[in-house]
Amino acid sequence: MEVLKIGDRSLLYPIIQGGMGVGISLSSLAAHVAGNGGMGIISTAQIGFRDDDFYKNPIPANLRAVKTELDKARALAAQVFEKFKDSNRAAKFLDKLKDYVPFIGFNIMVATNKYADYVIEAVKAGADIIISGAGLPIDLPELVQKGQEISGNEKKTCIAPIVSSRKSAKVILKMWDRKYKTTADAVVIEGPLAGGHLGFSYDELHELGADTMASKNYKRDKYDAEIKEIIEEVRIYEEKFGKKIPVFVAGGIYTKEDIAHAMSLGADGVQMGTRFVTTYECDAPDDYKQTYIDAKEEDIVITKSPVGMPGRAIRNDFMDRLKEGPVPIRHCCNCLATSVCDRKTIPYCITEALCCAANSDESHALLFCGANAYRAKKIEHVADIMNELTENI
Incomplete structure (x- = not known):
């Protein structure tokens, strides 16, 4: 099989591990996915929540943790990759592994307070890619360029927007073209079966049958048509810029059959979050994983x-x-831009609820998950999942 190119980097398997915050996808999970040939993604959402200074100075704590987590992931991924190279799965890649470095990046939400600072810090730390959604990442190319100028990094950090419709893809790619004379290195299409925050209205979710009991009600053909439309839009910019822009489908991807279906629509790969939560290597606490099971x-x-x-x-x-x-909100960490979080009217604090989940305080926790979380039956190793998903690919 051909190794997938993203910008000037290579990815052995067309699988991105989705960024899950708070504290669910940090250095351990990202390293094990990347070390086994996929793309490991660290979520910057309150990434420094374990820092002693977090509740006094959350943003500085988070920005420090960006480099700390990436450095830890790099070191661990190198060890994992050495084991991968000795496995039977690596045989088909032996002629391509000489200069291969595990692919590791960040998921950074546009709605994050001080979004620009997080992007610049990730670039300075040496991220391979920044995947960005929860808003339109219009200024992402400029911020990445600024980060590279500050750090002096010669290696380019790839950029990938998360979109849920052709309309949003068109807005972002057209703006990047017009304003910065550049385009995406990859695109992630996040569908209505994804976990955490969704890029759909309540009415849209209901119309797609993705609000309750999705396995029985989801109108997959309807959103499949949207996926094809988004891919068609991306191909316009592929042709214009003369480069391959891999498209990854996310949301409800759990099995090898799900991957095959996404690729039958024209996608180049998939992004998966929920499937990797119930692994020994996931950064979430054991009781969080057990709630999925x-x-x-x-x-x-x-x-x-x-x-x-x-x-x-x-x-x-x-x-x-x-x-x-x-x-009642016990402590505000200024995690989100004031334009998206009105501290006087919100029903609860998203950071407090997600930190409680990551700290095993389930009675106060918001337990984000994808639509297929109920399919988890046991704790597995990332390597075994990757082996299952990539067999015969």
């Missing part, structure tokens, strides 16, 4: 995030408590 499909519901977007999570005591009224 214990969840039934009816436990996976759509909830309203404080930022006004729908989100997918596992129903628990915290979500039931929200039905009674707002949960």
Whole structure:
């Protein structure tokens, strides 16, 4: 098989591990996916939440953690990759592995307060790629360029927007072309079965049958048509810029069959988050992983995030408590831009709820997940999942 090119980098397998915050995809998970030939992604969402200074100075703590987590991931991925090279799976790549370096980057939400600072810090740290959504990353090319100028890095950090419609893809790619005379190195299409914040309205989710019991109600053909439209839009810019722009489909990708279906639509690969949560190597605490294993499909519901977007999570005591009224905010970490988070009216603090999930305080936790979380039956090793997903690819 051909190694997939993204910018001037190579990816052995067309699988991106989705960025999951807070504290779910940090250095360990990213390193093991990258070391096994996929793309490892670290989420910057409150990435420094374990720092002793986090609650006093959250943004500086987070910015410090960007480099710390990437450095840890690089070192661990190199060790994992050495084991991968000795495996039977590596045989087909032996002639291409000499100069291969595991692919590791960041997911940075546009809605993040001080978004520009996070992007620049990630570039300075040496990220291979920045994947960005939860808003339109219009200024991402300029910020990456600024980060490279500050750091003096010769290696270019690739950029990839997350989109959910042809309209959003067109807006971003057209703006990057007009304003910066550049285009994406990759595009991630995040569909309505994804976990966490979703790029769809409640009505759109209902219309697609993606709000409840998605395995029975989801109108896959309808969104498949949108995926094809987005790919068609991306191909316009491929032709204009004379370069390959790989497209990755995300949301509801759990099995090898799901990957095959996405690629049958014209995608070059997939992004998967939920499948990697229930691994030994995932950065989430064990009880967080167990909630996925214990969840039934009816436990996976759509909830309203404080930022006004729908989100997918596992129903628990915290979500039931929200039905009674707002949960008082104990401490504001200024995690989101004021334009998307009105601290006077939000029903709860998204950072507090997600930090509680990462700190095993389930009674106060928001447990984000994808639509297929109920399919998890056991804790697995990342290497075994990658072996299963890439067999015969």
